[in-house]
Amino acid sequence: xxxxxxxxxxxxxxxxxxxxxxxxxxxxxxxxxxxxxxxxxxxxxxxxxxxxxxxxxxxxxxxxxxxxxxxxxxxxxxxxxxxxxxxxxxxxxxxxxxxxxxxxxxxxxxxxxxxxxxxxxxxxxxxxxxxxxxxxxxxxxxxxxxxxxxxxxxxxxxxxxxxxxxxxxxxxxxxxxxxxxxxxxxxxxxxxxxxxxxxxxxxxxxxxxxxxxxxxxxxxxxxxxxxxxxxxxxxxxxxxxxxxxxxxxxxxxxxxxxxxxxxxxxxxxxxxxxxxxxxxxxxxxxxxxxxxxxxxxxxxxxxxxxxxxxxxxxxxxxxxxxxxxxxxxxxxxxxxxxxxxxxxxxxxxxxxxxxxxxxxxxxxxxxxxxxxxxxxxxxxxxxxxxxxxxxxxxxxxxxxxxxxxxxxxxxxxxxxxxxxxxxxxxxxxxxxxxxxxxxxxxxxxxxxxxxxxxxxxxxxxxxxxxxxxxxxxxxxxxxxxxxxxxxxxxxxxxxxxxxxxxxxxxxxxxxxxxxxxxxxxxxxxxxxxxxxxxxxxxxxxxxxxxxxxxxxxxxxxxxxxxxxxxxxxxxxxxxxxxxxxxxxxxxxxxxxxxxxxxxxxxxxxxxxxxxxxxxxxxxxxxxxxxxxxxxxxxxxxxxxxxxxxxxxxxxxxxxxxxxxxxxxxxxxxxxxxxxxxxxxxxxxxxxxxxxxxxxxxxxxxxxxxxxxxxxxxxxxxxxxxxxxxxxxxxxxxxxxxxxxxxxxxx
Ligand code: 26Q
Numbered sequence: 001x002x003x004x005x006x007x008x009x010x011x012x013x014x015x016x017x018x019x020x021x022x023x024x025x026x027x028x029x030x031x032x033x034x035x036x037x038x039x040x041x042x043x044x045x046x047x048x049x050x051x052x053x054x055x056x057x058x059x060x061x062x063x064x065x066x067x068x069x070x071x072x073x074x075x076x077x078x079x080x081x082x083x084x085x086x087x088x089x090x091x092x093x094x095x096x097x098x099x100x101x102x103x104x105x106x107x108x109x110x111x112x113x114x115x116x117x118x119x120x121x122x123x124x125x126x127x128x129x130x131x132x133x134x135x136x137x138x139x140x141x142x143x144x145x146x147x148x149x150x151x152x153x154x155x156x157x158x159x160x161x162x163x164x165x166x167x168x169x170x171x172x173x174x175x176x177x178x179x180x181x182x183x184x185x186x187x188x189x190x191x192x193x194x195x196x197x198x199x200x201x202x203x204x205x206x207x208x209x210x211x212x213x214x215x216x217x218x219x220x221x222x223x224x225x226x227x228x229x230x231x232x233x234x235x236x237x238x239x240x241x242x243x244x245x246x247x248x249x250x251x252x253x254x255x256x257x258x259x260x261x262x263x264x265x266x267x268x269x270x271x272x273x274x275x276x277x278x279x280x281x282x283x284x285x286x287x288x289x290x291x292x293x294x295x296x297x298x299x300x301x302x303x304x305x306x307x308x309x310x311x312x313x314x315x316x317x318x319x320x321x322x323x324x325x326x327x328x329x330x331x332x333x334x335x336x337x338x339x340x341x342x343x344x345x346x347x348x349x350x351x352x353x354x355x356x357x358x359x360x361x362x363x364x365x366x367x368x369x370x371x372x373x374x375x376x377x378x379x380x381x382x383x384x385x386x387x388x389x390x391x392x393x394x395x396x397x398x399x400x401x402x403x404x405x406x407x408x409x410x411x412x413x414x415x416x417x418x419x420x421x422x423x424x425x426x427x428x429x430x431x432x433x434x435x436x437x438x439x440x441x442x443x444x445x446x447x448x449x450x451x452x453x454x455x456x457x458x459x460x461x462x463x464x465x466x467x468x469x470x471x472x473x474x475x476x477x478x479x480x481x482x483x484x485x486x487x488x489x490x491x492x493x494x495x496x497x498x499x500x501x502x503x504x505x506x507x508x509x510x511x512x513x514x515x516x517x518x519x520x521x522x523x524x525x526x527x528x529x530x531x532x533x534x535x536x537x538x539x540x541x542x543x544x545x546x547x548x549x550x551x552x553x554x555x556x557x558x559x560x561x562x563x564x565x566x567x568x569x570x571x572x573x574x575x576x577x578x579x580x581x582x583x584x585x586x587x588x589x590x591x592x593x594x595x596x597x598x599x600x601x602x603x604x605x606x607x608x609x610x611x612x613x614x615x616x617x618x619x620x621x622x623x624x625x626x627x628x629x630x631x632x633x634x635x636x637x638x639x640x641x642x643x644x645x646x647x648x649x650x651x652x653x654x655x656x657x658x659x660x661x662x663x664x665x666x667x668x669x670x671x672x673x674x675x676x677x678x679x680x681x682x683x684x685x686x687x688x689x690x691x692x693x694x695x696x697x698x699x700x701x702x703x704x705x706x707x708x709x710x711x712x713x714x715x716x717x718x719x720x721x722x723x724x725x726x727x728x729x730x731x732x733x734x735x736x737x738x739x740x741x742x743x744x745x746x
Contacts, residue, residue: 002071009029014076014080019089029072034179037179038185039186040115040184047118047121048108048120053188054097056566057092065181091145093146095122095123095129095220097487099592102593108188109407110180110736112180113180114733119186126198126219127219127220128146128220137671143205153190159173171192171193171194173192189244196214196215197214215232234324241272244272245275248263260296266744267302271314275301276301277321279293280293294366302744303364305590306373306591307590308385308590313359314359315357316356317357319355343388348361370393372400375615377399378397381397398743402591403733404731409596414455416459417455417459424439432733434729437726443725449721476558480517484521484522485570485573485594487524487527488527490533492584493584495680496696498536500700500703502659504556515707516707517558521560532679537561538680539668541672542668542677544559570594579626579706580599580604580607582611584607586631587610589611595611599724599730604625604706606628607625609632610632616730620723624723626705628701653693659696661681
């Protein structure tokens with residue numbers, strides 16, 4: 001009985017405890033229950049190696065997966081505590097930047113749920129992704145503290161030596177239990193530098209980047225705009241891979257020469273890709289010949305590519321390897337020799353003429369699988385971005401369209417919608433997401449339409465309450481909620497959304513009266529050294545003030561830029577969304593996963609034919625999605641010909657000109673900073689590398705149509721129903737089953 005368990009954990013009376021004390025009690029009770037859950041097991045095992053795991057808060061997730069949420073809530077209530085305060089107290093481990101890290105977290109959830117023998121391996125950053133604080137309409141960064149109270153992280157006795165250059169370090173393993181739904185549990189193993197020194201951190205997120213014996217696991221991805229930052233990042237990768245391999249090799253020490261029969265290492269983007277070299281080295285040290293080691297490693301490793309942006313493809317100077325462990329250099333050269341026998345094409349070489357090691361090349365040549373994360377993405381990899389590799393290894397390339405865990409993104413974050421779905425189609429969808437399809441039969445049912453609209457309104461109210469309580473923001477729940485939540489990047493084109501907003505302001509000032517108020521939500525962090533991204537944030541915050549202070553405009557619109565967007569904020573924003581902004585420049589967004597979370601919660605997608613949007617469109621049909629913009633092949637051609645000239649759009653389209661020029665209007669300059677605004681203005685006209693202006697007209701047209709369609713509430717509700725009913729394909733249970741069927745075979 002939960003009641004007895006709760007009451008027996010502490011001698012103190014629950015009624016007189018603080019939130020912090022109650023939290024510790026609940027934590028202990030839940031952890032005890034988790035101990036009883038069976039761990040995934042089996043002969044063959046997959047290790048998901050990733051520099052990021054953006055797991056989010058765990059308490060609610062775990063209580064619900066154990067089926068003890070309501071019971072605990074009731075006991076707390078009897079004793080004068082509100083379970084949501086306790087949930088709020090749970091720290092959020094933000095050990096990731098965005099999509100790639102969140103995907104890894106969804107994958108672990110599905111691995112545990114499906115009972116697949118797999119574990120996560122990564123790093124225990126003391127401070128996760130920085131905390132975003134707005135000051136004078138500018139993003140500033142402070143450290144994200146998540147380890148200051150007892151929580152889910154468990155210290156183990158396992159410590160491995162790691163030598164970096166002439167520095168001898170110790171790596172300690174920590175564990176976090178990951179609980180599946182009605183399933184088993186697995187473990188996320190995070191390695192940490194034993195000699196870490198948190199006092200190294202100064203103001204904001206500044207710290208001494210040289211002292212790797214003290215700083216190695218302090219921060220998630222420190223600054224990569226400087227040489228020391230880059231070397232530190234490299235050392236982090238080395239530390240992660242070396243520690244992870246120590247664990248893997250210890251666990252399978254009796255089967256080393258047949259490692260590939262017992263182990264798969266899934267390399268999450270290139271960040272852990274030096275596992276190829278380090279595993280060859282480790283096998284050689286244990287008596288395996290170089291040739292055999294290459295063979296074993298190539299049959300053990302599999303690589304996932306998450307990006308088509310050339311600048312994100314990692315290359316490391318060979319002297320970085322040398323500085324960390326000089327013995328790696330001859331191995332790299334021998335691998336390069338092998339590559340040279342397979343192809344002389346410069347595009348597929350491992351080491352280039354500048355002595356840089358191409359990490360994607362390493363991962364592709366010496367693994368048995370390379371996958372993209374959405375159909376279009378994989379197609380672009382095969383046909384253009386990684387064409388030369390795909391020609392060499394046609395059977396190795398495969399697609400695994402991303403997915404999301406429906407536990408967190410439907411069952412926990414939108415309980416109202418979940419129970420309503422259950423009332424109509426039963427609860428099979430909780431075990432098999434495609435069972436949601438049965439909901440489509442209700443699309444013309446007036447009562448269901450009304451309920452679906454009512455649930456949306458109530459989720460807007462939930463968001464409104466949350467924003468009022470935590471950020472002192474007041475919003476209008478009778479408004480269209482237009483939401484763009486994702487990392488700030490020019491290719492994602494938050495700036496295109498901004499130009500629409502400015503255009504709308506100008507139209508309203510010109511006498512146009514929109515039929516309904518729209519709230520434009522943004523949630524987004526910019527990399528600390530990404531200047532233009534920060535200028536975009538500044539412009540949006542400045543615009544937000546101008547609109548708020550303008551009586552006429554604020555009757556029709558509001559901009560809400562949610563500070564410090566993270567998994568917790570996402571759980572409030574996503575259920576409340578009407579229009580999901582997925583407006584990346586076609587060919588640039590590998591997949592996107594926010595698009596899936598939003599459709600599942602009944603938002604309609606306004607998007608380009610990019611990433612997984614293409615598959616969303618295929619599943620819902622073109623009447624139930626708002627597609628605009630140029631197609632990826634046309635965009636790719638523009639890049640090849642280098643013939644996009646933003647100034648031509650600016651000069652020839654008065655609407656574009658007016659919207660762009662508004663950035664440096666007197667009104668903006670009075671509320672914002674000239675430096676930031678003028679720089680962004682100049683960028684639009686002279687560069688605009690991600691072709692914002694090419695899609696402006698089409699975007700405005702389709703977005704206007706979308707907002708007008710909102711007024712036909714019955715038709716809109718029908719589209720919502722079709723979206724929810726067809727989201728099943730995007731469950732990470734499906735994705736993981738696909739990985740297992742085609743790649744892992746555990
Ligand atoms: C690389 C070099 C130096 C410093 C940092 C990095 C770096 C760090 C993080 C490069 C990439 C990332 C993260 C990439 C990422 O999140 N990609 C997203 O992955 C999602 C899951 O597959 C996709 O849905 C998104 O489309 C993709 O952008």
